[in-house]
Amino acid sequence: MKTKVLLLGIDGLVLTRALTSGRAPRLSALKERGYFTEFLMSSPTYSGPGWSTLLTGSTNEEHLVFDNRFMGHNLLRRPDLLSRAFYQDQSTTTFAAAGWPPLVDPTGPGPVIHQRREQQLAFQHRVIVRDGETHGYRSIDAEIADIGTFAISQHGPDVNFIYFCGADEAGHTYGTLGTEYIDAVGRIDNHLHRLENAIVKRVESLNEEWILVVTTDHGHLDEGGHGGDHEKEKASFVIAVGLGRENPAWPGNVQPHQLVSHILDERAK
């Protein structure tokens, strides 16, 4: 049986802040037991180029996304993780859910995740689009968590990307040093816990093998904000935990644009 994948994207997560706050127990536990590496994102450290790199396995110069407007992007020629898993094995089912529209919404800039309409019609690919920019990420992240938990427990797609942005939103509004940021991290840790539980139930009842991978697209300055090349803005990481199987044995020097191929290697085994 092939390894199934959940890639969890937590936008603007300052990992050290999350871990030392005591409010992210699930994330801390995953880091302790899993594969872990830190890496630096390329500048400009905006969400557009960051997620484009992490999700398509391309450098900024390859996907040509340098900001959140996506003007002149090359994403149609740089397929995302879900698409590449499908092209690698056309029985693959895929699922994406995000509240930041450029990742998933075909009517706006991007999207980074390809639509693959034929696979959607065949129920092999589902894309859940929500708009946290308009409605706020506190409620939209919770809705994404509900839908994602349902999808994983009921359908168990092979390769999943689920995304939360409440921490980034709080970072921009309040900075990262106050309680607002940590409250947002705590809410996301709860979402993570629900998704992890859904996977664990499948592992126990269906003997499936999964990897749960967590990453972020950039950090934040203490006062909130990113885009520049300060180390706090470029700071990112990968946590990868095997559920029903061993942890991925990835090298310690994985770079952001290499994450997709390492995940796909686990599928090919």
Ligand SMILES: [Zn+2]
């Ligand atoms: Zn971001």
